[in-house]
Amino acid sequence: SQQGEEDPQALSIQEGENATMNCSYKTSINNLQWYRQNSGRGLVHLILIRSNEREKHSGRLRVTLDTSKKSSSLLITASRAADTASYFCATDNPLQGAQKLVFGQGTRLTINP
Amino acid sequence: GAVVSQHPSWVICKSGTSVKIECRSLDFQATTMFWYRQFPKQSLMLMATSNEGSKATYEQGVEKDKFLINHASLTLSTLTVTSAHPEDSSFYICSARVGRGSVEQYFGPGTRLTVT
Numbered sequence: 001s002q003q004g005e006e007d008p009q010a011l012s013i014q015e016g017e018n019a020t021m022n023c024s025y026k027t028s029i030n031n032l033q034w035y036r037q038n039s040g041r042g043l044v045h046l047i048l049i050r051s052n053e054r055e056k057h058s059g060r061l062r063v064t065l066d067t068s069k070k071s072s073s074l075l076i077t078a079s080r081a082a083d084t085a086s087y088f089c090a091t092d093n094p095l096q097g098a099q100k101l102v103f104g105q106g107t108r109l110t111i112n113p
Numbered sequence: 114g115a116v117v118s119q120h121p122s123w124v125i126c127k128s129g130t131s132v133k134i135e136c137r138s139l140d141f142q143a144t145t146m147f148w149y150r151q152f153p154k155q156s157l158m159l160m161a162t163s164n165e166g167s168k169a170t171y172e173q174g175v176e177k178d179k180f181l182i183n184h185a186s187l188t189l190s191t192l193t194v195t196s197a198h199p200e201d202s203s204f205y206i207c208s209a210r211v212g213r214g215s216v217e218q219y220f221g222p223g224t225r226l227t228v229t
Contacts, residue, residue: 031216042117042206043157043220088156092216099145099210101218103156 006089006104014112019076021107023089024069030092032065033101034074037086046074046087079111115141117209119221126197127229133193134224136207142187143209147218148180151204163190197228 006023013019023032031050035043049056049065049072056063062075076083086108090101116139126132136146144165149157161171161182169182179201181193190209194201204225208218 033217035220040204040223040225042119042222043208045217045219048217099162100147100159102159105156108154 006087006107008107009105010108010110012110012112013079015079015081017079019079019083019109019111021074021087021109022071023073023104024071025089025091025102025104026070027091027093029067030094032063032072033090034061034063034072035088035090035103037088037106039085043088076109079109081111081113083109084111085109115209115211115219117143117207117219117221119205119207119224121224122222123225123227125227125229128198129196131193131195132197132226133191134205134207134226136190136192136209136221138188138209138219141209141211143190143211144187145210146184146190147208147210148182148190148192149206149208151206151223153204157206160192194226197226199228202226202228 029051031048033048034046036046037043047058047063049063060077065072086106088106089104118137120135146163148160150160151157159172160175161169163169163182163184165184165187171177179195184190204223206223208220
């Protein structure tokens, strides 16, 4: 089964608002990554947070990681129409050699102009 | 940044035929490539891990005789869907790691396969 579960499955907000997406996972991890996918396209790597980190920033993105709760959140501030996409979290599993990524179900984000 | 390409970007084929999809790392050598499958509005499911010069490692439930993977060089991996059926219609995405110590994967743009 999927390692990561994300919520909400779909999120629709107005341009300029902040968007928050959550991801939960089941096993221990080395790191957690967030990816964006525009419709019918490949994935774009957004940010990686290691298991010993609690928060990371990149531009308008803020990621938090709570290993005790096995959860992460992605915050996009001051959203833009171009942020409309699906967002996936992905985790590795140290027991499987840390090579493979397991993706969450994804959150479909729509930014309304 | 690391760029991964896929060819073709979309393909339509008839049931029973075979289709080959190429995945290339354009500006780096990829010791490991991954093949994923994605159904509409769903997440990516890992199909197999492809290591250069060795046999691919398939995930549970993926038929290795149906989805043939070849990683002949450090910049090219191919996925061949043999005797395709309509249920094989999907979005196939490859990714590549820059090196053994690298955590990040760089994804190709995907290939849309439609089997009629």
